[in-house]
Structure formats: C-alpha cells, structure tokens
Amino acid sequence: MALARQYAGGANGNRSLERGIEILRAFRPGVDTLGNGEIAERTGLPRSTVSRLTKTLVAFGMLDEVRTERTYRLAAAVLSLGHAVRMGSPVLKVLGPLMRAESTRRRLNVGLATADRAMMVYLESIRYNPRPTLRSIVAGQQVPMELTSLGRAYLAGLSDGERDRLLVKFRRRNAAATKTLIAEVQKSIRSVRRDGYCAVSWQPGVLAVATPIVIQGLPVYALNMSVQDIEPTEALGAEIGSYLVAFAARCKGALSGP
Amino acid sequence: MALARQYAGGANGNRSLERGIEILRAFRPGVDTLGNGEIAERTGLPRSTVSRLTKTLVAFGMLDEVRTERTYRLAAAVLSLGHAVRMGSPVLKVLGPLMRAESTRRRLNVGLATADRAMMVYLESIRYNPRPTLRSIVAGQQVPMELTSLGRAYLAGLSDGERDRLLVKFRRRNAAATKTLIAEVQKSIRSVRRDGYCAVSWQPGVLAVATPIVIQGLPVYALNMSVQDIEPTEALGAEIGSYLVAFAARCKGALSGP
DNA sequence: GAGTAAATTTCACTTAGTGGAAACGAGGGC
C-alpha cells in the first residue's frame, strides 16, 4: 500500500528487502495461503515484482509453494526463527518460570507481550485451567493494542512521542468509534499511572488486567493477568490488579538482579 | 558465506532480499544477539551493506536494536510470523488434536516436523509427562536431519534427487565420521522402506521412532514418537514402531478425508 | 583527555532491480 509508488521510504533503507518483508507480513492467521496476484493487490506492488520476490522467498525457505493452487504459504524456517525469538529473549528467560508459578498459584492466566506496529504480540501466554491437561502456552498470537489491557499498559510505558504516533494509527483503523475509543485508551493510561495497572474487558466474560514493564535499552513489555467466565466487576479488577502489581515488582527485581 | 562474492545465486532472485533473510537466519538459539560486525563476519557480507540492511530490518520490525551494546536481536514480529505458520498449516490443524490424544493414550512424546535446509523443524512436539502439569508443547525447535529418526524418515519420503542433494550437505557438515554416518542414514532409510518406520537413539536414554508423511503438493512431513529414561532396545523400537505406523495410517486418512 | 577500534555515512559507479509488454499456461464454458 504505502510502499507502492515512488518509494516514499525516503531516507536509506533497502527497498527490495522492505518489499520482501511486507510480502511475508501479508500472511497472518486467517490468511493462510496467498497467490502472487493477491499479494500484489494487498501490498500494492507490481505483479512482476511480486513474482520475483516470492521466488526468492521460496528459494530461501521463507515460503512454501503450493503448486496445485499456484499459491504460497509461510514455510517452516519462519517458525524456527520464531522459536529463536523466544529462546533469545532474556526477559522471557527470566519471567517465564515466574509466570508459570504465578499462574498456578493464583489460578489465572498470565501473559507477557510486546508490540509489533499497532498490535500486541504474546511472547508467552499461560492459560490457566483447573484441569492440568488443558493448560496451555501460546506464543506469537496478536491482539489489537488499543482494545486490550495489554496494549494500553504498553502505551502507558511508552514515551509521549511514540505513543502519539500510535494513537494516530488507531484513529485510522477504527474510524467510526474513534472519539470514545481514544478517551477509553486515555482513561486506561491514567489508570496505569495512578494504580499501576489497567483493567479492560475486551472479550465478553473475560477480565484482563495489565501493567507495563519498562527496562532501559529494551522494548517496552506488558504483563497481564486474566480470568474467564466471571462477571467483570471493579472490585475483581482491583483484586487482580493488586496481585499483578506485586508480581510485576518481583519481576522487575528478577530482571535487574543478576 | 556462499553469498559473498559475485552473486553466485545466478538466475533470477533478489539479492538484497536474499541477504536480508540470511541476516535473519544468522540468529538462532544460542546466537541471541549479534552486532553488525559479527553479522558481516558470519554472512560474508561487506560491513556497510550489513549496516544498511539491519537498519531496514529494524524499521520493518524484524530486528530490535539493543542500543546499549550496539547489537541486534530478533523482534516480536518474527514470533508472530512463526505463529502464523502454525495457524496456517492445514496438516497441523488436522494432526494436532490427533497427536495430543495419541500422546496421552500411549504415554509417549509425539512430534510432527518438516525440513528447513538440513535441519528438521518441529511444527509440534508434544512432550508426555506423567504429571500433567509438566506436559508441554514446543514448536520451531530444530534438530539435525541426519542424526535423528525424524530427519531420516523425512529423507526416506523425498525423491532421489532431493535426498542426494542433502546427503552432500551432511558430508560437508560432519567431515569426520562421514562414512559410518552415511551408512547409518542409508540403513534407516531402508528400515523405513521395509517396516514403515526407523528407530534412532540420538540422545542417550531417548528412543525415537519416525515415519514420513508424503502428501501430493505439500512438503514432506515426518511424524515421530519417543520415550525417555528407558533402555533403547530393538524390541521396544518395534513396539513403538507398530503404534506409529498405525497412527500414521490414521493421520493419512484424516488428511485425505474432508 | 588523547588514542584506538568499530560502526556509520558519504560518494561516485554501475550493476542489479524495475515494470510494461509479450508469451505462456491453466481452467472453464460451449
């Protein structure tokens, strides 16, 4: 889209690489396979260019060709890069075990996320379930930043400039309900400033509470705790919030420790 | 390395994109952070080129800059792409639930993998543990193709040409024990042809058994089952092998069905 | 605070990437 004409990127940056990445990004949950045509449409790139770039991406293991339908799919190499992200994250290395213990102790979901553009990406999401067999860990899942406690806590942890740049994106994305939405976001951010956490019930029957983790020199992270199948009340939010704030303090200690 | 001089890639392919991908690939478990210098060394690319490409990768969310140490780390966007791989895999969608059930039923580990270059990448690896809390699912982990049952089963599922190309790589990688190793690999492949599975004890105390899953128009996959803390005997391999072959048959049925 | 090592930007060069148009190939309808 924005990439289409005249290479607006401006400064210095490698156009072909940018385009290749944008092609990879066109694949996401729900968009499993794409043909060159669809890619061209979604990215705004000329068809011949897409054809060449997908060829390179296949040759280098980032895409698999589904010959029968003349279409492409993300390849296994991408998954192993994703795994490397998790293995290489010092924050996850320290917080992972703490989060698992805390999830069991408090009997609720615990998640750690950071941002990719205007989405939050779970580095780890521990789903608590009374039946141990059904507990699970998910990573890489995306949730919208402006609608979730996780995202709003993240925003609260950013510098003013970075936050403002993102707020603009939300306006574009959610053209209709903008006014209310931005007010909601601001309210959550104030809540983080005041109480250390914000509580949001994004999905019906789920109450989520989140807090930012700011570490010098690293991206901002956000921790959350959530419970399902419960009436989301102010009091419950405050209770989980107090657990979360205490937990986050321990986390920050562990991170700055050794 | 191979990329260095004169763009050996030859045919048509986008050099900058190739290089960018190769930079991403330089990060893997154990290589958490890399500076531009190290990247240049590992990839054989000129330093200025690396400098520019990493800048692009940062701008497009694939790398995070660790300013304090003038170094880079894979970013969250890569993780969410990895997640998209799993969500978009029709094979995993069908086999995932079957694998989980089978792991519980047989009380052993069940894995599904495919190849990235000369490594096998787990799409899903279900680790059975008597204590339900300690069961886990891992995805994206890599294991060497030539040393594992998974990899050898995969090789058995390939066409002759593709297999030969990989065998050459093993020779390079394992210059010393080549002769014995290749013989071992061949033996495993014959075992797959004869019995439908091959058994390998790659890590001490772990017996793994694998079988290929070949589906027209898709990459070759391999299924495995494994048990820990047990004396790896021929008889045990045969027993697990029979479970695996039966399970694989069910899997193939489920895949070709609806 | 000067010296050293590394990363980044500059700059002129030219190769490598581009996109329009032509060729090719796969489905679908008649």
Added chain:
DNA sequence: GCCCTCGTTTCCACTAAGTGAAATTTACTC
C-alpha cells in the same frame, strides 16, 4: 475436445537503487 479468457511468468531496455571503499563520526579504553 477445442477455444477463449484470466492470471502468471518471462523478456527487455532503462535507470534508479544498491553497492563497497574510504572518510567520518561515535563509543570505549587506558
């Protein structure tokens, strides 16, 4: 079964975009 149409890939001349050596700036050491 053949022809037509739509989508994809290849070709080709053009030139802008990417390149790498050298200069500059930046960070770190003694």
